[in-house]
Amino acid sequence: MSDSEAQQPHRRNQLNDLSGREWLYATRSIALTGTPPTPLNDLTAEEWAAWSAPILASAYPTRGPASAAHHIRKAHPSPKPPALLSEIIRFFTKPNGWVLDPFAGVGGTLLACAQTQRQAIGIELSPHYIDLYGQAADALNLARLPVLQGDAREVLNSPSIQQQRFDLVLTDPPYSSMLSRARTGQRRKQGNGAATPFTDDPADLGNVDYPTFLRELTSIVAQTLQSLRVGGHLVLFVKDLQPTPEHHNMLHADIVSALYQLSQLRYRGYRIWYDQSAMLYPFGYPYSFVANQVHQFLLIFQKQAEGEL
Ligand SMILES: C[S@@+](CC[C@H](N)C(=O)[O-])C[C@H]1O[C@@H](n2cnc3c(N)ncnc32)[C@H](O)[C@@H]1O
Known part of the structure; x- marks a missing residue:
């Protein structure tokens, strides 16, 4: 996959509007991630791999604005x-x-x-x-x-x-x-x-x-x-x-x-x-x-x- 393919949706992609890189990561059988610290598009593959290492604790917040009104949904x-x-x-x-x-x-x-x-x-x-x-x-x-x-x-x-x-x-x-x-x-x-x-x-x-x-x-x-x-x-x-x-x-x-x-x-x-x-x-x-x-x-x-x- 070339750099430009990695960064934009493929012209024959009829399913979604993900770039090649986003598609690749979305197919992992294990997602160790919660909410990425920065938007997905801004991460290089290396940064993503480092961030998703098992030792990094990450969970969806259950308090505050990023919790998506968890206080009601809970x-x-x-x-x-x-x-x-x-x-x-x-x-x-x-x-x-x-x-x-x-x-x-x-x-x-x-x-x-x-x-x-x-x-x-x-x-x-x-x-x-x-x-x-x-x-x-x-x-x-x-x-x-x-x-x-x-x-x-x-x-x-x-x-x-x-x-x-x-x-x-x-x-x-x-x-x-x-x-x-x-x-x-x-x-x-x-x-x-x-x-x-x-x-x-x-x-x-x-x-x-x-x-x-x-x-x-x-x-x-x-x-x-x-x-x-x-x-x-x-x-x-x-x-x-x-x-x-x-x-x-x-x-x-x-x-x-x-x-x-x-x-x-x-x-x-x-x-x-x-x-x-x-x-x-x-x-x-x-x-x-x-x-x-x-x-x-x-x-x-x-x-x-x-x-x-
Ligand atoms: C695991 S929960 C879904 C939680 C949801 N994903 C969320 O984020 O809140 C399953 C839901 O199915 C509902 N449910 C159970 N049997 C149902 C049925 N026959 N028809 C419609 N809803 C049903 C339950 O009331 C329950 O809220």
């Missing part, structure tokens, strides 16, 4: 940092591109879309979380993007979704009832990933058993494919749970296997987000090794034309 058990979502959105869409988040929570995806001049629609079961998203958008002086309240399985059939062609489905689904069971007892003490259920609603995908969760998530993804353009991407956040004697709990692998049923979806691989602000717990100490899972998977899929696979 009422949700698992709000995602808009700065991280912005990086994903900038890779998978052009400015003014369309993004769908069927599990919008307190609006990490929507805030990131407003910050990066993308259009978006969210869907969220809980009116409370939608209200908090609105408050966060106001606090940040960002446009309130539309969030449709209800069960994604129903709302995805509505005309406002069906009539839109999205470039990216970016979402962070709830996990199965393994999480809601973690409210009490040992698992909560162990902080096994996210100990609080999102809602008490039976329609909450976090409140169903694991086989049902995998089946329903697959069917929701199939629904989103109807509104995703051919060539558009699906990016799913997934955090594995701690292994138990009954199950390895590698959700990311089970979800990829489940989504292989969808013939129009091609699995493109994953990136890992290392959440440097994740709490560490002395799980097995001082008797046995139990991993502290401080990373999440970004599972990346692309919609193919019928018969293209």
Whole structure:
């Protein structure tokens, strides 16, 4: 790649407006970064490599102006940092591109879309979380993007979704009832990933058993494919749970296997987000090794034309 190619978007790049260098770094399977200390474009490859060395502690701030109204969003058990979502959105869409988040929570995806001049629609079961998203958008002086309240399985059939062609489905689904069971007892003490259920609603995908969760998530993804353009991407956040004697709990692998049923979806691989602000717990100490899972998977899929696979 020549210097000039590294610094500007390639003339045949139909996906985004990233320079060659930005594209290259966005494909790393591990991102050690939080918010870069200077805008990405200003870093040389050497400076970036030095900055992203594992020894450099970096985390998205949870206080102050750079926290993206975390003081409001933290009422949700698992709000995602808009700065991280912005990086994903900038890779998978052009400015003014369309993004769908069927599990919008307190609006990490929507805030990131407003910050990066993308259009978006969210869907969220809980009116409370939608209200908090609105408050966060106001606090940040960002446009309130539309969030449709209800069960994604129903709302995805509505005309406002069906009539839109999205470039990216970016979402962070709830996990199965393994999480809601973690409210009490040992698992909560162990902080096994996210100990609080999102809602008490039976329609909450976090409140169903694991086989049902995998089946329903697959069917929701199939629904989103109807509104995703051919060539558009699906990016799913997934955090594995701690292994138990009954199950390895590698959700990311089970979800990829489940989504292989969808013939129009091609699995493109994953990136890992290392959440440097994740709490560490002395799980097995001082008797046995139990991993502290401080990373999440970004599972990346692309919609193919019928018969293209
Ligand atoms: C992991 S959270 C998303 C957090 C979000 N990325 C953010 O930054 O706030 C998953 C969300 O899905 C919602 N949810 C669960 N089941 C749903 C369903 N059937 N339809 C729509 N939303 C649902 C939950 O209320 C929860 O807020």
